[in-house]
Amino acid sequence: MRTLAQRMTEYIARSPAAWIEGQIAQVNLRAGSPTSFVTLRDPSVPMSVQMACPRSLLTAMEPPPGEGSRIVVHGRFEFYPARGSLTFRVDQVHPVGIGELLARLERLRRLLAAEGLTAAERKRPVPFLPHVVGLITGRASAAESDVLANARARWPAVRFRVENPAVQGVSAVPQIMEALARLDADPEVDVIVLARGGGSMEDLLPFSDEALCRAVSRCRTPVISAIGHEPDHPIVDDVADVRCSTPTDAGKRVVPDAAAERRQVEQLQARARRALTGWVTTEEARLRRLTSAAVLVDPLTPLDRRAAEVAALRERARVTITMTLERIERDVAHRTAQLRVLGPAATLARGYAVVQSGGHVLRTVADAPAGAPLRIRVADGAVLGVSSGPERTAPERTGPERKDER
Known part of the structure; x- marks a missing residue:
């Protein structure tokens, strides 16, 4: 059971908002409670729906609706698992006379969506710090003071170019379109704010005019729509580049907060200082390690x-x-x-001689027969001679003869 109730809650929460027309069967205005509970029934068939409606919406109507009154409400369904009940949560209540007008506006909203004029990809970003802000609002209106006061409180140097056309009645649409064209043609204007305070649905009808919506879609300058209060939702909100719930919100969105930007700059400066200090400290430590080496x-x-x-x-x-x-x-x-010592020159120096005949060293007497030319080499040169033949050896003498010779 819990799983089924949870699935029903999620499924019903995804259902779109809708307009419902019916007859009040019962009104329960609880004393001290900001919420009233209304039973709305279909006069044609026996069918009813329970509605939770802010008490202020009912008391603001003139005259306040009662049992039997026909009304048109806008809201979405909510499922309460604890009680197993389905309730239609209302955010707008109108007399039944404007039911046809609401249907026509809804058809126009679908037509512009089909043409792509409300597509998210067409939305242009608002400049971070616009040079000049164009403001279209009623003369001396609370919306004008809210936008100017909140924007200047956030960024005192912001510059505005204010146009004060009529913002309700039959002349509102052409005057707003003329002011829009003038601001869009001004090269100094970087963003245009279209602002109006709260009011009845009839008062806000000019901001659902088809001609005005198409003029906003043709603007080269980004447009911020700030019409009425949170429940109010004219068609120009869908066509504009940015929708703000109130003029006060538009004053906060159009320029940055100087104090917040200053704090962010200080934070970035502090981060940069810490990063730089950390880097310098690391490099100093590395340099100390290098310079402390013995070689340095x-x-x-x-x-x-x-x-x-x-x-x-x-x-x-x-x-x-x-x-x-x-x-x-x-x-x-x-x-x-x-x-x-071992060479022939040393031998010659000791008194020896080398005898050559015919270029050959004599080794035997047979090499120098009689008449052969001789070359006798001594230590300090050589002499030439002729061989007389082998020397004849004398016979060995006897002993007595040798004595006689002595």
């Missing part, structure tokens, strides 16, 4: 140490090369001495 505290000592190492290595290389060269020189001298 005393950068010359490592260089001097490396220079000393290089000098020591150079000295070692010089000593090593010198010792190597000396050792090689000693080896060369030793080898030279060995060659000098």
Whole structure:
């Protein structure tokens, strides 16, 4: 049961608002209560609906409606799960004489919607800080003072260009359209506010005029509609770029709040200051870490140490090369001495000679027969000669003969 009641509540809450015409069967005006309960029945068929209506709407009508009165109400259905009852919550009440007018206005509202004049994609954003605000409202009206006072309270430097046409009666629509055209043609005007205080439905009819609604849709300048109070909903609200519930709300929407913007700027400045301070602190810590390194505290000592190492290595290389060269020189001298001792020149210096014949060194007496040219090489040069043949060896003498020779 609870699930069904919840689903019924959600389904009925999605139903659109509607106009209902009927005859009052019962009125319950509770003393001290702001809400009155009315039973509205259909005179043609035995059908009725329970309505919850603000007491002020009924007491404001002249004369106040009673049982048997025919009225037209606007509102939407609400389902109360606790009691299982369906109630029509009313926000507008009018005598039955304007029922046909309401139907005509509803047809016009649907026509403009079908043409796309009320589409959300056509809505233009209001400038953040308009250069000049155009205001169309009644002369010396409460709506004018509300818009000006609230806008200047939020942004004292705001500039207005005010047009005061008639806002009700037969001349209201053409005068409002003329004022709208003048403000739209002014290049300094960045936004136009169309404002009027509350009133009866007949008083607000000019703001549901088709010609005025189409003129608002053709404006190049964004238009803010602030007509009547929250329950009032003329058709120009649908066509305008922004709808405000009251002129007071329009004064707050048309310009930013200087105090709030100043606070936001201060907050952004504080955030930027904190971010910058944090960044500087981080970089200072990183710089301290870098500068505290030994290589940066005393950068010359490592260089001097490396220079000393290089000098020591150079000295070692010089000593090593010198010792190597000396050792090689000693080896060369030793080898030279060995060659000098073992070579033929040393042998010649000791008194020996080399005899050549025909370019060949004589190795046997057979190599130099008699008459052969000889070349005899000694230590300081060479002499030439002719071979006389092999030397004949004398016979060995006896002993006595040798004594005689001595």
